[in-house]
Amino acid sequence: MEPQTPVGEIGERALLRHLRSRIPSGPGVVAGVGDDAAAVETGPLTLVTTDCLVEGVHFRREWSPPRLLGRKALSINLSDIACMSGLARYATVSLGLPRDVPLAFVDGLYDGLLERAAETGVSLVGGNLSASEAVIVDLTVLGQGDRLLRRSGAAAGDLVVVTGTLGAAAAGLRALEKGARLDGDGALSDRGPWAADAADGLEPCLRAQLDPAPPLAFGRALAEQEAVVHAALDLSDGLSGDLLTLCEENELSAWIEPEWLPVDPAAARLEKEAGGDAFSLALHGGEDYQMLLAVPPERVDTLREVAGVWSVSLSVVGQLADGPPGLSLRFGEAMRKLRPRSHDHFAVPERRRDAAPEA
Amino acid sequence: MEPQTPVGEIGERALLRHLRSRIPSGPGVVAGVGDDAAAVETGPLTLVTTDCLVEGVHFRREWSPPRLLGRKALSINLSDIACMSGLARYATVSLGLPRDVPLAFVDGLYDGLLERAAETGVSLVGGNLSASEAVIVDLTVLGQGDRLLRRSGAAAGDLVVVTGTLGAAAAGLRALEKGARLDGDGALSDRGPWAADAADGLEPCLRAQLDPAPPLAFGRALAEQEAVVHAALDLSDGLSGDLLTLCEENELSAWIEPEWLPVDPAAARLEKEAGGDAFSLALHGGEDYQMLLAVPPERVDTLREVAGVWSVSLSVVGQLADGPPGLSLRFGEAMRKLRPRSHDHFAVPERRRDAAPEA
Missing domain, CATH: 3.30.1330.10 (PurM-like, N-terminal domain)
Known part of the structure; x- marks a missing residue:
């Protein structure tokens, strides 16, 4: 053949x-x-x-x-x-x-x-x-599995924690749309419209999109820890959409502190080149395949230790609170309602993952 | 909604x-x-x-x-x-x-x-x-599962046994192509070109195609029997294709006695109406979802007893023999080579299951 x-x-x-x-x-x-x-x-x-x-x-x-x-x-x-x-x-x-x-x-x-x-x-x-x-x-x-991490089980007051960085997969999708390409070995084969010095930002974003690397060992290791994580799900639809899912599963609300988002540095570099900002990619962009965790505040240090063993970075990005399912962005003392813009295969004809969440 | x-x-x-x-x-x-x-x-x-x-x-x-x-x-x-x-x-x-x-x-x-x-x-x-x-x-x-029935394990001399009748699903597909229809309850809603007196043949064939009923309890019950069945697979591609698979898995040849095929009576009636013959549907037609079994001759009576309990009919249709994988039809003392005409999704563009095996 x-x-x-x-x-x-x-x-x-x-x-x-x-x-x-x-x-x-x-x-x-x-x-x-x-x-x-x-x-x-x-x-x-x-x-x-x-x-x-x-x-x-x-x-x-x-x-x-x-x-x-x-x-x-x-x-x-x-x-x-x-x-x-x-x-x-x-x-x-x-x-x-x-x-x-x-x-x-x-x-x-x-x-x-x-x-x-x-x-x-x-x-x-x-x-x-x-x-x-x-x-x-x-x-x-x-x-x-043995000790399962479910989507339910979160409590008001739990911190919202994410692994890794956010927005690289969405930035990678934008780069694909503009003509950048990886070859089969995962190396940059076409920069598209980007200049040579953008290449070191391009490759990790394209790889995040085309060959994601979820924190598998860390997730598995959490089975050894009792009551360190209350609830978890993977970030596939984007932080705002998946956090709303977490809220709905637990009948809680949540706020996010924008300053705390671990915006992927390569995504930030790429978006800056294009005159934009990777913040909304980190907030709404899909396919990061990181973990979204609800963690009681007093257990965050223990969780950081486990994460350290597996070389996974952790970021507290907000908190769960009483109240009907819904999201807010916190600016100092003020809260502003946040409408999730998660991916919907059915509602967005001829578009892929939620990769262009302007405004 | x-x-x-x-x-x-x-x-x-x-x-x-x-x-x-x-x-x-x-x-x-x-x-x-x-x-x-x-x-x-x-x-x-x-x-x-x-x-x-x-x-x-x-x-x-x-x-x-x-x-x-x-x-x-x-x-x-x-x-x-x-x-x-x-x-x-x-x-x-x-x-x-x-x-x-x-x-x-x-x-x-x-x-x-x-x-x-x-x-x-x-x-x-x-x-x-x-x-x-x-x-x-x-x-x-x-x-x-516990005692598994595999596709391998057949021996030369094993009888080739099928459950139920063959050809109804393929006849049902032909009837759909000609315009006959079932409604959501599985009742005949359109006879297509058939006369009213063909209706009792149409409905079972259409149902065999659209709502197959594999012998689930009988298959499960075989786990209780030791060494009654040497090998088994389901009839999805058609008897000739699936029997060739059984031959290949076991590096054996097989012959089929045409007279012994349990041609589905409703399929036979429908094909006769159309001036045809259901024999080739029984031999090559797909999607019967009956079982194809390799059974040592001395265990066939035991198998018939089990089948009786579950109201499943059994037919010996041929035998496995030494020799390179391949099929023959036996006519008295003469053997004629049989080319399987099993379904191939890729090779038959714009055609469905192998339902029109003329000649």
Whole structure:
């Protein structure tokens, strides 16, 4: 099979056989790819999550080298498992492929999936191939869990804490829209309209968008800590949208102190070049795949210690309070209502993630 | 929300909330819909399978009432679990929806999913919503298993056994192509070009296509039997294609005795009306979702007893033999090579399941 052969010429049976031959058997896999179902060793509690990338909605083929697309498809599911404080173990891959997609694309996608799986101790155990109009990469990941971090469980007075920095993935999306590109190795291949000295800001933002790195080990480590974190979810829709979700789950309100937001420095640099400001990207931009945590004030120091072990930075960005679900920005003593601008696939035709939250 | 409101107007957040409110909590579900991941109670071994229905590839919206589509999306995954001799427990639902799809369609789909889940003791525990060009219903089902039925394990001399009758789903697909229709309750709503006296053949064929009923309890019951069945898989691609898969998995050949095929009587009646013959539908037609079993000859009587308990009919249709993977039809003492004509999503543009296997 030549790399440029369209999958429609290869045929479903041969393509399945080819992909199956690429997948190594992993620990705990009793029956892997190729049977009616996979059989995997599990504990008394199993975590399940599913998340899907659809061409034209979540990615464009000309923007995403297939290897990075494979990595991202797994990472966004791993993020969900980590935010429950679980350990990801197994994944199934359901692919939809247009018939003219070349084998090289599918192989590149599997390069990324298998590489990311190996990095994180996940075994691919099965899947499904289907023809479709657009490329669809739909993964389900199983994990083990014990002490679960839920979205519920937060209390008024809990501090709102985020990991890492915010806004880089949204800035990366803007850069893609302007023509900047990464190659399959994740290196900058096209600066788009940016000058040479902007390159060191471009690459991390593009990588945050195309190959996110959620704090998996930190999330899992929180299972060892009792009552340090009250509630958690992953930042996929953007801080404002996800914090509203946290509020709704707990029937609480929240305020954010703008000064405290850990705006990603590379995103800030890029936006400044473009005469803008990365603050709204950090507040509303999606796909950071960091963690959003509700933490009782007296436990923040303990949490910082755990974060230090895993080289994860933490920022307190606000607080939960009594009151109907809703968000405010705090300016000194004054509070100003904040309307979340989280991503809505259905309501924003022909637009991707919430990447242009001006004003 | 009015039933005719397009999902694009409702928005992702409100639609998720609405669907979540419809899903009951089930046994073993520690964290259900609405968290980053679901958490479910499992045993030491978990079965996982994923199967996807894509509009324009696996179904057409004008052919499939949404309730039946929901039932089928679950049933085809349940079939995979049953063919491993497992018990399905949990399902996640990943939906892709065009923005103009009305709420009534999504609700109808969930009517079917929830109803079929309740019938079979399955809990919906999570999922994902995404915009897409075509409707996509991608399910992952988790089950429990102990003594697994694999595709491997067959031996030369094993009899080839199928459950139920064959060809009805393929005949149902032909009837849909000619304009016959079921309503959401599974009752005949349009006979298409058929005369009134053909109606009792039409309805079962359409139902086999739109709302398949795999022998779930029988498949599960086989876990209680030691060494009665050597290998099994479900008949989704058609007997010839799936039997070739069984041959390939076991490096064996197989012959089929045409006289022994349990051609579905309703399919036979329909095809006869059209001046044809249902034999090739039974041999090559897909989506029967019956079981294909490799059974040592001395255990067939025991297997018949188990099947009797679950009101499942069994037919010996051929035998496995030494020799390179390949199929033959046996006519008396003569063998004629049989080329499988199983379904290939990629190789047959703009065509659905292998439903027109003339000659």
